[in-house]
Amino acid sequence: MTSRFIESLLAADRPLIMEIKRSDAHGGDLLAGRSIDEAVARYEAAGAPCISVVTGRWFGGDPSMLPQVAALTDRPLLQKDFITRRAQLHAAKRDGASAVLLTAALLPRSSMHGLVVACLSLGLTPFVEVTREEEIDAVPHADRCVIAVNNKDIRERERGPGDIERSVRLLPALMRSGTRCPVSASGIDDPATAARLLGLGFRGLLIGTSLLRSDDLPGWLDDLDARRKRERTPAGGGR
Numbered sequence: 001m002t003s004r005f006i007e008s009l010l011a012a013d014r015p016l017i018m019e020i021k022r023s024d025a026h027g028g029d030l031l032a033g034r035s036i037d038e039a040v041a042r043y044e045a046a047g048a049p050c051i052s053v054v055t056g057r058w059f060g061g062d063p064s065m066l067p068q069v070a071a072l073t074d075r076p077l078l079q080k081d082f083i084t085r086r087a088q089l090h091a092a093k094r095d096g097a098s099a100v101l102l103t104a105a106l107l108p109r110s111s112m113h114g115l116v117v118a119c120l121s122l123g124l125t126p127f128v129e130v131t132r133e134e135e136i137d138a139v140p141h142a143d144r145c146v147i148a149v150n151n152k153d154i155r156e157r158e159r160g161p162g163d164i165e166r167s168v169r170l171l172p173a174l175m176r177s178g179t180r181c182p183v184s185a186s187g188i189d190d191p192a193t194a195a196r197l198l199g200l201g202f203r204g205l206l207i208g209t210s211l212l213r214s215d216d217l218p219g220w221l222d223d224l225d226a227r228r229k230r231e232r233t234p235a236g237g238g239r
């Protein structure tokens with residue numbers, strides 16, 4: 001069965017998973033007075049191919065956010081929460097998720113295996129987040145999963161700065177894994193970093209804080225597009 005989440009990301013000119021998250025790791029408000037409806041409309045207007053909804057309570061989330069967002073958009077949705085049980089997968093499916101986060105750092109290998117298989121049988125795309133090469137090598141059915149390098153550390157509640165070089169270092173292992181959709185997630189704070197990661201071969205980026213904090217989202221995205229175009233155009237304009 002094909003994955004709507006993966007196909008939508010792979011087909012996008014600007015493959016950003018735009019995230020709705022109420023607060024950052026320090027409790028700082030990220031919605032800045034916007035309602036969830038407004039946040040969704042802003043991302044739709046910006047052409048988001050997929051939207052991530054953080055329902056995890058460390059980031060001010062709650063489970064009701066997922067059906068709320070699903071009622072507002074038909075974009076494929078990723079649910080970001082601490083998923084450890086199959087019952088949570090059934091709830092995610094019922095509430096409108098296309099993909100769910102499975103965090104390798106928090107799941108024993110046998111649980112990861114069972115949850116990936118359960119996701120696939122429910123028609124949910126496993127969005128497996130990793131920070132180490134061994135975790136990539138252990139992802140089952142990698143060809144049907146999104147595998148995302150998290151540039152921050154969830155065990156530190158993502159309070160530290162992002163390490164973008166972690167994504168750069170792990171990209172070859174992602175490519176070898178068989179995933180069609182290598183993603184870099186967290187701490188992508190500006191268009192220059194986003195352009196660099198896409199230029200290196202990432203097929204998707206998950207960005208929350210920087211897009212939510214931007215008071216000129218179209219400008220942020222235009223800057224990204226311009227940088228990518230410059231990278232693709234050979235010096236001298238291709239003459």
Ligand SMILES: O=C(O)c1ccccc1NCC(=O)[C@H](O)[C@H](O)COP(=O)(O)O
Nearest residue numbers: 056080081103154185186187207208209
């Ligand atoms: O990473 C997790 O395990 C996790 C679990 C539950 C809720 C959220 C979780 N992660 C959130 C994130 O990783 C970030 O919100 C996301 O990657 C965007 O990061 P940023 O662009 O730095 O806001």
